[in-house]
Amino acid sequence: MTKTALVSGGTRGIGKSISLALKKAGFNVVANYGGNDDAARAFTDETGIPAFKWSVADADACANGIAKIEEEVGPIDILVNNAGITRDGFMHKMDVDAWNAVIETNLSSLFYMTKPALEGMRARGFGRVVNISSINGQAGQMGQANYSAAKAGVHGFTKALAQETARKGITVNTIAPGYINTDMVAAVPEKVLESIIAKIPVGRLGEADEIAQAVLYLCGPNSGFITGSCLSINGGQHMC
Template sequence: MTRTALVTGGTRGIGAAICVELQAAGHTVIANHAGNEEAARAFNAETGIATACWDVGDYESCVRGLAEAEALAGAPFDILVNNAGITRDSMFHKMTPQQWNDVIRVDLSSMFNMTHPVIEGMRERGFGRIINISSINGQKGQMGQVNYSAAKAGVIGFTKALAQETARKGITVNCIAPGYINTDMVAAVPANVLQSIIGAIPVNRLGEASEVGALVAYLASDAAGFMTGSVLTINGGQYMA
């Protein structure tokens, strides 16, 4: 069944792959981005998926952006993928309040900012798919990423609590925790470091963004109606929770 989907951080990396997979499943997709207009134009030209720019770390910005995106889509959103995230890595004793607040704002507060404006409509319609992207480092922690690990662990807690509140309304809430995925950011890691990362992954390779996208497409489908409050790891066996 064709539905309407919004993906935050949807014009690059994992987010772009999620958009493509949802489009291939027949859904109308809008991709949010934070302001990289060049990347957004290139993504739109390649896929035909409409893009919209707003700050997921600001509640009022999300309310306005979602209204504009709904107008672009021509219908309220049935599927919300909270994918946007940033890193501001530092050892904790050197971490600044700004580095902490920036990551918590974009990676965790965005869960509320994006989901709160759409949840009542989903409840009224009796259907919704909310899919939150966490991280392997939100499960096991990572040195130099206390802020990021805390935020991504919070995404898991958010998912489990909200799933209990919405299940009787036909809304599922699930979480995906990717490991190291073959994106531009990971590809930029020095070769020797990248090889040590791959060496720690039992399947001996990086994941592909399309693999995460395919998992999102399943969770967004009618076939996944009995799955809610779940945390799905997709990390090649690097961390088994």
């Protein structure tokens, strides 16, 4: 039976590449998105992958959205927690709303999304959960106390849940991308981007498909002995 994969934030950037890689590999893919209706429609028209809209920062919306997908598409076997936002600013200027928005979307969402999907995975004795973190959750980044804290929390969440679910046939892993060639990175001022690339030993930005291929492996049949791990894909910029 074809396995169903849900990718949060799956219609743009890294998420889009993950959705496409999983579909090409034969998975039944569903994407979640939070706000850009035009991009989501264009994504579905281009790929044939259905897109369901809800905020991953809303626990009830996540539970209802996953229930709708399982009713209309099928049980979720693979969950890729990719959705994330930034609200950058130095700590002395950061307000509570900027802090909470990033923590809720980038960290609390893992609980909101994974818990309702996990019940079926446990019952079926199989599941793959892949959480997308960041190099800045490993090394920290000035002006991103909220983002770095949330992405660091992803690693702790992954390690704890991996221990809980291993004997149920469910693996839980993290991928921590470095600077990837997406629209968000392309918006960085040219001189700043040049200084970033200068610190990457391989001398270039990563590509979204390089992240997608790693996700694909962790979701595949040969990855059952990998759980609680973090795969850093950053061109050697930060080694752990």
